[in-house]
Amino acid sequence: MTYLKPKLFLKPFALLTLLLIMSNLLLAQDKLSQKIPVDSNVKIGKLTNGLTYYIRKNMKPEKKVELRLVINAGSILEDDDQQGLAHFTEHMAFNGSKNFKKNDLVSFLQSIGVEFGADLNAYTSFDETVYILPIPTDKKENIDKGFQILEDWGSTIAFEGGEIDKERGVVLEESRLGKGAQERMQKVYFPKLLEGSKYSDRLPIGKDDILKNFKYDVIKRFYKDWYRPDLMAVVVVGDIEVAEAEKYIKTHFEKLKNPTKPRPRIEPVVPGRQKSEAVIATDKEATNHFVQIYYSTQKASPENTIGDYRAYMVRNLFTSMLSQRLQELTQSANPPFIFGGSSLSGFVRGHEAYASYAVLGKGGVEPALNAIVQENERARKFGFTPAELERTKKTMMKGMDRAYNERDKTESENFVQEYVNNFLEKEPIPGIENEYIYYQDYLNNISLEEVNQYAAKVIPATNANKLIVLTGPEKADFKIPTSTELLTLAENASKVEVKAYEEKAVAASLMEKAPAPGKITAEKENKELRLTELTLSNHVKVILKPTDFKNDQVVFTGSRFGGQYLYSAADRNNAEFASTIVSQMGIDQFSPVDLRKVLAGKNASITPRIGAISETVNGQSSATDVETLLQLVHLYFTRPRKDDELFQSFISKQQAMYQNMAADPQFTFQDSVFRTLYKNHPWAPRVPKAEIFGQINEQRALDIYRERFGDASGFTFVLVGAFDIAKIKPLIATYLGSLPATGKSSTFKDIGLRPVKGSLKKEVRKGTEQKSFIRMFWNGEAPYSDSEQLKVQALIEVLNIKLIESLREEMSGVYGGGMFGNLNKFPYNNFSIGASFPCGPENVDKLIAAALSEIEKIKTTGPSEADLNKVKETWKQQYEVNIKDNNFWARQLIQSIEYGSDASNVLSYEKRIAALTPKDVKETAAKYLDAKNYIQVVLYPEK
Incomplete structure (x- = not known):
């Protein structure tokens, strides 16, 4: 009888447990059947004409707003005589509208720091067209014009006949860029891939014969049919109040009307495959x-x-x-x-x-x-x-x-x-x-x-x-x-009969025990830059900059002079690929696959690299994985792994990857450029070739890696991001303070690698497509200074503005390309400035002449104040974003160490760019762009 009471008690308890379990299951199932909610931080609305809008206030980055005009229409909606005109319409949006004449739109946006191509852009795909417009919000008139631009894109593109004809050349140049082996092979299989669907013959770039010859009303018909409010969305995200953004949207878009008889927006169907x-x-x-x-x-x-x-x-x-x-x-x-x-x-x-x-x-x-x-x-x-x-x-x-x-x-x-x-x-x-x-x-x-x-x-x-x-x-x-x-x-x-996958066990942690720690022997604070500079007992230096730019990011970088040039030309292949090979083989007991397994659930990565004149290590982690990050650094310095099979795997893959590269005209052209510039110097820059990889000696490459990273003497490491200095210091002493260091100095070697001097022109003939590529170079020796570097950059950016205006907008001869260049302090003081333009063979001479003419104008009269101000404003806008970016600070701090410059110069950047004058740019052009010191290499097709 004594067991009856517990039995009577268990019955209702078991029933209650069962009911609770069933109830929880029902609740879980009920939750799974609920609709996915919409983020409460975004306001979604719809105007009476059907236009949808999304608005979100967001303060990263500050004083910026991202605007998008989204058109639910792409190449799939083109009629047979319109193939390529959805994309062409996107181009015409930048060539005049009701409120912006030709070039006024781009010029205005450049004047407020919005860079054409990099910031201002658009794309067209099979199903949609999206216009991208970031706007600084520090001035209300900028926001006003930003929304006016969106409205004009959506409703009043001009489609002036002369501008259409000029833009044909630009779009055809974009089409030309895509031509080649991949495009020719795609034409063979793409119709079969999308067989039975309109997608198979509606590639967004369209057909060249239509692009060359379509009548003006044909593109206007596409615009009228598909650029309508019921197929549009306006997206506004950034440093703007929601109510203000909504008011702008209603002001500019509520008045837009849909066609009386709109064409139906049919979603195409891709049928299933009926056979193999x-x-x-x-x-x-x-x-x-x-x-x-x-x-x-x-x-x-x-x-x-x-x-x-x-x-x-x-x-x-x-x-x-x-x-x-x-x-x-x-x-x-x-x-x-x-x-x-x-x-x-x-x-x-x-x-x-x-x-x-x-x-x-x-x-x-x-x-x-x-x-x-x-x-x-x-x-x-x-x-x-x-x-x-x-x-x-x-x-x-x-x-x-x-x-x-x-x-x-x-x-x-x-x-x-x-x-x-x-x-x-x-x-x-x-x-x-x-x-x-x-x-x-x-x-x-x-x-x-x-x-x-x-x-x-x-x-x-x-x-x-x-x-x-x-x-x-x-x-x-x-x-x-x-x-x-x-x-x-x-x-x-x-x-073939397959077997189940066999799991290989790996260690539970990166390191069984921490190394014997070093010590922090000196500590210095830089209040102006909010830095802490540490010297460790092995004489390694560490710069710490805690920030609140991100909540869960730590950026790591380290550098010292050394590099590949310390080795003979006979060792070039081993030195050049040493760090890559170690990354392919792994560290300590961990292959790359094993490393991924042991790091599951952590976010930390490190990449060592042996460059021409330095050794660097770069990485990042989440805030909670800094110790793992530093453990990886320690292991890459102290325990590179040798693995014959993984070495052979790397060699085999690289040889297979590059064995046919010479068939690519661009590959051959770039190889010729390097040979022309450096006259086959054994350390000249080069494009990889299959035979290079067969000449690498595994043990020698590993020995070189150990020589460069086995002794940390002279390294400076920088950590920027979300960490507490007091908490990170013991980790630094443990993992960086224990790195082996003999105190031996490390420096780079100047091997005498110099580009050719004087005037030289060369033609390269390769390829069956009617495609050319122009490369122009000015190189020489010149003293380095930060102020002179700024002037060179200003010259390049001003010239890019003028070259876009001339070569693209006026001549319709290019789609992309431009100027590039730098002053360099190491391994010797020099400058290197260049230009590159893809184009049609028939346009090579006149494009080169036009580019050189723009350069001569800058050399003779300098840039206009307005053009230089566009560059300054763009840099100012970029700086305001960069100054709150961890990666930017890490780069600036390590570069100040390498160049021996004052790291606080970063704080005076705006003053330094404000001081630039048109005269500075004119004198810089005259100094570096000497017609007697000019190399030109041009790719032409074989026929």
Whole structure:
């Protein structure tokens, strides 16, 4: 009888537990069925004419607002006689409108610090056209004009006949840039890839004969049909009040009208694949063989509910784990491919397809197909391991943690893209706060069985309908299979019995125990720059600058003089690739694959590099992973790893990658440029060639690496970001203070490498397309100073403004290109200024003449005050952003050490640019752009 009471008690308790479990399950299911909410920080509205708008106030960066005009119309909506005119319309938006005459728009924006191309831009794709306009908000009239520009783009583009005709040349030059081996091969397989869909013959660049000859009313018809408010969105994110932005939108866009009888905006359908096929496309100018497998295209599943978001997380887990497996395959001595991947991804809007690809290695088609087909099948049949899932969850959660930690320091342009995607593709925008909750609630609860079920479902069966595409060069020593043979190879690959993936155990931590720490022997504070300078017991110096620019970022850099030039020309290959080879082989007991595993859930990375005259190390971490960052630094200095198989893997992949590069006209041209400038000097800059990699000696390369990094004497390290000095100092003493250092001085060597002097012109003939490339150079010796460097940069930027006006806008002879250059202090005081322009062969001479004419004008009369002010304002706007950027400060501080300059110069930058005069630029042009010291190299087609 004594047991009756407990039994009577257990029955209602068990019932209650069951009810609670069922209730929780029902609540969980109910939550998963809820719609994904919209981020409360963004205001979404719709005007009476159907225009949608998104507004968010965001203070990163300050005094800036990102504006976007989004048109839900692209090349897919073009009529047969309009192919290329969606993109052409985008060009015409910068060539005059109701309120902005030709060139006035670009000129005004340059005057307020908005750079054409870098800031002001637009793009056209199959399905949309997006205009990009960042505006400084320090003056109200800038904002007024910014919204006026958006309105004009959306409703009053001028389409003046003369401007259309001039722009034809610019668009045709853009089309010319895309021509070559890849474009010719794409024409072979692209129609088959999108067979049965209008996408197959609506590439955004269009057709040259239409671009050359269309009548004015044809492009006006496209604009009238598709630039209408019900297909538009305005996105405003930045340092502006929401109510103010909304008022601007209503003022400028409420008055726009839709057509009385609007054409329906039909969403094209890509039909599923009905049979398996193979397409072969070869070209004598192609550089690599590339195999792709496309399975049947299907409609993409919408993401409307929280359950859909959770499913998206499952998909990301699957994609990441499969990608890591494929990466591991490239680590063998004879890898089946150079690199490859598999995923279910968006194809064209509203559609997705499972696809695999591989860049072929030395073994050719068969091992690559075997690898990707069988790795897909392995995942489909056996799924993944608990360890793989756990690591990937940690990595994904770490990424979400960082995004959440930076939620108040996220740049406006990141939000803008989210809202553009929401309008165009209905991509959810729950906001980082909600996404963080979803990750916390659901990520750890996603089971291995669930991910494996997803893999079994999403990876097509080996006998599924597919399109196999093989592209690449025609080579005597490479057998190109027929279409039938290619299908047979894939079928044979699918018949091989695969086994489950075997997980290799790795250590739980980077270091079993910390090294014996050094000491901080001196400490100095720089209050002006808010720096702390440490000297360690091994005489290594460390500069610390804690900031609040980001909440979860630490930037690391280090440098000292030394470098490749300390070695003989016979050792060049070993010295040049030493640091790359170590990165490929790993550190201590960890290969790169093992390193990724042990660092799962952490965000820290380091890259060592041996340059021409210095050794550098660069990296970054989250605020919580600084110790891991410093451990990586310590290991890269003290324990580089030798791995014969990974070395051979690197050599094999590089040889395969570069063995056909000489077939590319651009490759041959660049090689000729270097040979012309440096007369085959053994240390001249060069383009990589396959034979170089066969000459590398593994042990010698490792010895050189150890010579350069095995002794830290002379290194200065800089850390900038979110850390506490008191807490980081013990870590610095432990991991940097313990680096081996003999006290031996390290310096660079001037090997006498100099560009040729005098006047020289050379022609290079390579390639079948009617494409040319102009390179112009002015080089010589000149004393270095920061002030002179500023003048040289001003000269280059002023000339870029004038060259855009002349060569592009007036002559319609180029799409892109421009001037570049620097003063250099090491290894000797010198200047190097150049220009590059892709163009048509028929325009080479007149473009060179026009460019030289603009240079002579600057040399003779100097720039206008207005043009120089455009440069100054652009620099001022960039500086205001940079001065609150951790990477910028790290670069400035390490450069001040290298150049022996005053780091506080960064604070006087605005005063120094304000002091520049047109006379300074004129004198600088005369000093450096001497017609008697001019090298010209031009690429022409073979015929």
